[in-house]
Amino acid sequence: MVSESPKRLTIYDLARLADTSPSTVSAVLNGSWQRRxxxxxxxxxxxxxxxxxxxxxxxxxxxxxxxxxxxxxxxLPLYDNRYFSSIAQHFxxxxxxxxxxxxxxxxxxxxxxxxxxxxxxxxxxxECLVSTGAxxxxxxxxxxxxxxxxxxxxDLPGSKAPSVISDNREGARQLTNAILDRLxxxxxxxxxxxxxxxxxxxxxxxxxIAGFSQARAERGLSTSEADILPCxxxxxxxxxxxxxxxxPRSTLPSAMFVNSTxxxxxxxxxxxxxxxxxDDMIVxxxxxxxxxxxxxxHLIMARQSVGEMIDRVFEVIDTPSPDARLLxxxxxxxxxx
Amino acid sequence: MVSESPKRLTIYDLARLADTSPSTVSAVLNGSWQRRxxxxxxxxxxxxxxxxxxxxxxxxxxxxxxxxxxxxxxxLPLYDNRYFSSIAQHFxxxxxxxxxxxxxxxxxxxxxxxxxxxxxxxxxxxECLVSTGAxxxxxxxxxxxxxxxxxxxxDLPGSKAPSVISDNREGARQLTNAILDRLxxxxxxxxxxxxxxxxxxxxxxxxxIAGFSQARAERGLSTSEADILPCxxxxxxxxxxxxxxxxPRSTLPSAMFVNSTxxxxxxxxxxxxxxxxxDDMIVxxxxxxxxxxxxxxHLIMARQSVGEMIDRVFEVIDTPSPDARLLxxxxxxxxxx
DNA sequence: TTAGCATGCACAATCGGTTGTGCATTATAC
DNA sequence: GTATAATGCACAACCGATTGTGCATGCTAA
Numbered sequence: 155m156v157s158e159s160p161k162r163l164t165i166y167d168l169a170r171l172a173d174t175s176p177s178t179v180s181a182v183l184n185g186s187w188q189r190r191x192x193x194x195x196x197x198x199x200x201x202x203x204x205x206x207x208x209x210x211x212x213x214x215x216x217x218x219x220x221x222x223x224x225x226x227x228x229x230l231p232l233y234d235n236r237y238f239s240s241i242a243q244h245f246x247x248x249x250x251x252x253x254x255x256x257x258x259x260x261x262x263x264x265x266x267x268x269x270x271x272x273x274x275x276x277x278x279x280x281e282c283l284v285s286t287g288a289x290x291x292x293x294x295x296x297x298x299x300x301x302x303x304x305x306x307x308x309d310l311p312g313s314k315a316p317s318v319i320s321d322n323r324e325g326a327r328q329l330t331n332a333i334l335d336r337l338x339x340x341x342x343x344x345x346x347x348x349x350x351x352x353x354x355x356x357x358x359x360x361x362x363i364a365g366f367s368q369a370r371a372e373r374g375l376s377t378s379e380a381d382i383l384p385c386x387x388x389x390x391x392x393x394x395x396x397x398x399x400x401x402p403r404s405t406l407p408s409a410m411f412v413n414s415t416x417x418x419x420x421x422x423x424x425x426x427x428x429x430x431x432x433d434d435m436i437v438x439x440x441x442x443x444x445x446x447x448x449x450x451x452h453l454i455m456a457r458q459s460v461g462e463m464i465d466r467v468f469e470v471i472d473t474p475s476p477d478a479r480l481l482x483x484x485x486x487x488x489x490x491x
Numbered sequence: 492m493v494s495e496s497p498k499r500l501t502i503y504d505l506a507r508l509a510d511t512s513p514s515t516v517s518a519v520l521n522g523s524w525q526r527r528x529x530x531x532x533x534x535x536x537x538x539x540x541x542x543x544x545x546x547x548x549x550x551x552x553x554x555x556x557x558x559x560x561x562x563x564x565x566x567l568p569l570y571d572n573r574y575f576s577s578i579a580q581h582f583x584x585x586x587x588x589x590x591x592x593x594x595x596x597x598x599x600x601x602x603x604x605x606x607x608x609x610x611x612x613x614x615x616x617x618e619c620l621v622s623t624g625a626x627x628x629x630x631x632x633x634x635x636x637x638x639x640x641x642x643x644x645x646d647l648p649g650s651k652a653p654s655v656i657s658d659n660r661e662g663a664r665q666l667t668n669a670i671l672d673r674l675x676x677x678x679x680x681x682x683x684x685x686x687x688x689x690x691x692x693x694x695x696x697x698x699x700i701a702g703f704s705q706a707r708a709e710r711g712l713s714t715s716e717a718d719i720l721p722c723x724x725x726x727x728x729x730x731x732x733x734x735x736x737x738x739p740r741s742t743l744p745s746a747m748f749v750n751s752t753x754x755x756x757x758x759x760x761x762x763x764x765x766x767x768x769x770d771d772m773i774v775x776x777x778x779x780x781x782x783x784x785x786x787x788x789h790l791i792m793a794r795q796s797v798g799e800m801i802d803r804v805f806e807v808i809d810t811p812s813p814d815a816r817l818l819x820x821x822x823x824x825x826x827x828x
Numbered sequence: 829t830t831a832g833c834a835t836g837c838a839c840a841a842t843c844g845g846t847t848g849t850g851c852a853t854t855a856t857a858c
Numbered sequence: 859g860t861a862t863a864a865t866g867c868a869c870a871a872c873c874g875a876t877t878g879t880g881c882a883t884g885c886t887a888a
Contacts, residue, residue: 162638164844175868180845190847191866208637213615214554215844218873223551233580239570242579243597246570250596255611257594259587260580274592278550300545301499389781415782422785432786444726445752448759449769449786501874512838517876527877528836552874555843 163209171207172200179204183211217279226254226471227275228284228308229294231263235416236443237458241286241308244464252468254281263387265290269297276301282471284308289356291315295478306470308463311357316480318466320458322358325486326365326411326440329456332491333409333438334373336454340436345375348399348407351392351417354384359413362440366411384413392420400428409436415443442489456486500546508544509537516541520548554616563591563808564612565621565645566631568600572753573780574795578623578645581801589805591618600724602627606634613638619808621645626693628652632815643807645800648694653817655803657795659695662823663702663748663777666793669828670746670775671710673791677773683718685736685744688729688754691721696750699777703748721750729757737765746773752780779826793823 165179172179174196181187182200203209217223226249233239242258249256257275261267268285272294275283282304285294291312298305299314311317330347337345349366352359363384367377385395392412400406412418418439425432432450439446442457463484470480502516509516511533518524519537540546554560563586570576579595586593594612598604605622609631612620619641622631628649635642636651648654667684674682686703689696700721704714722732729749737743749755755776762769769787776783779794800821807817 166844176844177846177869178867180847181867184846186847191864193866196866210610210614210638212555212844214551214560215873216846217551218549218555218875219844219846221873233570233576233583234573235576236571239572239576243570246597255594255615256596257592259593260583273547277547278592301547389785419782419785422782426785426788443782445756445759445780446782446786448726448756448763449783451763503874513875514839514877515837517874518837521876523877528834530836533836549874552843553876555845556874556876558843 162212163207164212168200168203168207168209172196172203174200183209184216221279223279223281224253224255225275225278225280226256226282226284227272227278227280228256228258228286229261229268229271229275229288230258231287232260233258237415237441237460238286240460241464244460245284245467248464248468261288263287263289265293268294272297276303282306284467285312285315286310288312291317304471304474306467308467309358311481314478316470316475316478316482318463318470318482318484319358320463320486321483322361322440323365323368324483325456325458325488326362327369328365328486328488329438329440329454330366330369330411332454332488333411333436334369334375335491336436337409344408346378346381346407347409347411348381348383349411349413350383350385350395350399350421351387351413352384353386359384362411362413381407385417387414387416389416389420389423392417393424394420396421396424400424406430406435410438412437412439413441415439415441415446418443418446440486447489451490453490455489457489458486459484499549500544501549505537505540505544505546509533509540511537520546521553558616560616560618561590561592562612562615562617563593563619563621564609564615564617565593565595565623566598566605566608566612566625567595568624569597570595574752574778574797575623577797578801581797582621582804585801585805598625600624600626602630605631609634613640619643621804622649622652623647625649628654641808641811643804645804646695648818651815653807653812653815653819655800655807655819655821656695657800657823658820659698659777660702660705661820662793662795662825663699664706665702665823665825666775666777666791667703667706667748669791669825670748670773671706671712672828673773674746681745682712683715683744684746684748685718685720686748686750687720687722687732687736687758688724688750689721690723696721699748699750718744722754724751724753726753726757726760729754730761731757733758733761737761743767743772747775749774749776750778752776752778752783755780755783777823784826788827791825791827794826795823796821 165176168179169176178192179200181190181192182197187197228245230238246256259271261271268288283298284306285291287309291307292314295305295312295314305315307315307317309319311319370377383395385391412421438454440456442455466482502513505516506513515529516537518527518529519534524534565582567575583593596608598608605625620635621643622628624646625631628644629651632642632649632651642652644652644654648656707714720732722728749758775791777793779792803819
């Protein structure tokens with residue numbers, strides 16, 4: 155890092171150039187000059203000088219004095235996925251719109267990395283921290299509380315800060331219904347559906363399983379434990395789990411509920427190896443990927459409403475609720491029916 | 492934003508608690524205490540106090556005084572794509588490893604947003620700025636130069652700062668070769684290949700077209716201008732361009748060179764509408780997407796070596812080159828052959 | 829016994845803004 | 859022509875760290 159800065163311009167430099175005081179320059183540049191009764195003439199002079207000299211305020215100094223960093227933070231399991239990257243993108247856009255600077259850190263679904271990232275963000279004095287899909291959101295909330303910083307959970311709920319999540323149960327119910335509708339339209343061998351992917355420990359997976367079972371129950375179908383495979387979020391895990399599931403069986407399930415695009419990747423790989431095609435089954439996927447949709451128009455997908463979720467997050471930030479357990483659920487859209 | 496901070500702990504508080512001076516506390520906490528001959532005993536006392544009280548240094552104050560923010564910035568066209576999101580993820584991991592805090596901003600391939608993001612990052616006194624896939628990298632470089640901040644171009648080259656990019660020409664040549672090899676193995680109708688996607692203005696697309704033509708020329712094949720459709724990066728654009736291309740024709744091209752996964756999405760959508768399958772052609776795609784790979788094992792893809800590119804970026808940061816026009820090209824991998 | 833050095837720490841200036849306060853000067857009121 | 863108010867700006871303290879410098883005290887050596 156070769157920062158042999160040719161000394162950046164400060165308000166002191168501008169004050170000298172404009173033959174005025176630093177405090178006046180500061181007031182003019184941060185917009186408080188009318189309140190401080192600086193003359194229009196002097197303000198113009200300072201502004202044009204700042205412009206021509208390429209002045210840029212030192213945000214660290216400003217943050218220090220104002221005790222407001224202007225930074226808002228987010229921790230994210232990973233970028234490399236359409237859902238999470240879309241979250242990051244919307245978050246950044248909304249933050250910018252509010253004059254906030256967004257900082258996002260990936261924490262790989264690792265509680266230690268989550269804490270470490272939160273610690274760094276708090277050290278940089280973020281004004282608010284959003285923990286997305288955190289494995290341990292409550293610890294983050296406590297850390298934020300101790301620093302007097304607001305925190306919000308996104309995607310996975312916590313009990314110590316407001317949470318904005320998808321309505322996983324209802325989404326899963328609708329996705330399952332869509333699968334069952336299509337099954338009913340075809341002469342299917344049976345109406346068993348294999349549920350695969352996700353973590354049995356996480357709230358979303360549990361809710362989705364509940365919605366899945368509920369949709370079946372509403373049609374008088376029971377759900378067997380053996381048909382539920384929450385084998386974690388990873389393509390390989392899904393591939394291995396499916397392999398094991400299929401070993402004693404000779405025919406493909408009629409349908410599958412795949413609990414994430416990453417699990418879908420494993421499922422598709424397994425199918426390819428066995429010479430099967432995705433079209434040999436009816437497949438619903440909880441999560442959305444545009445390339446998958448293009449490749450496979452019959453694939454039913456629950457697309458989480460990322461834009462709306464981020465909007466809700468900022469609403470909570472703007473008008474903080476006294477209720478730390480506030481839970482906001484956003485409906486996903488069912489695509490491909 | 493409700494930052495009614497219950498006053499965070501400072502070195503002054505710790506000094507009072509430890510019955511010592513702020514400068515001593517500072518030295519102990521930032522590791523310079525041995526050099527300043529602080530006794531082990533006092534250091535231990537301060538450290539355990541800081542730990543138990545949950546002290547966290549104010550990075551704005553540190554940055555102000557040290558004139559080093561500890562922040563490194565990156566601008567990115569968008570997150571929502573496997574290539575760019577992977578870049579962000581590797582960048583962040585490498586930055587963290589060096590004790591730097593990474594800040595990434597999306598600029599939507601818009602020069603104005605690129606400048607604005609760069610301005611903000613410079614205001615936050617980033618120590619270095621990486622412009623990824625910037626439409627106007629040289630302006631960013633100039634802005635950084637004026638602030639005495641190092642800048643580096645990634646993915647698309649610039650002329651005023653070192654650049655790390657894929658070897659697009661060679662990658663395209665290899666990808667085209669792989670397509671031609673497969674064409675040779677089949678009784679293809681002809682050996683024309685449709686090149687679709689990308690921007691004719693951008694360096695990468697031009698290089699890829701050059702590599703494409705070169706591979707063909709090496710086999711004695713000429714390339715017709717009509718078979719090159721740089722219709723921009725967007726699924727819809729590719730779909731529309733393909734539609735127009737096919738209108739006067741009755742048969743699919745034997746093969747396609749698709750210049751990004753986003754263009755691939757448009758191509759696949761057009762094929763679906765026409766009742767075609769991707770397997771009806773031989774398809775090579777410059778870029779990689781794991782879901783696409785899973786869905787379509789015969790798809791040939793050039794996967795850019797993101798990890799290696801980021802490594803090169805940090806090498807340039809660590810040992811700055813006197814040559815602002817330094818161009819480092821990294822070989823992509825050809826997948827699916 | 830005292831000069832000389834090492835040890836252990838505190839002081840105060842500083843980074844670049846922000847903001848409460850105060851003081852001239854001019855304008856208005858009576 | 860004087861009292862009062864408005865105008866226009868400068869001063870200085872402060873945010874929380876970092877760091878050059880200096881001063882006691884204790885120890886060693888002559």
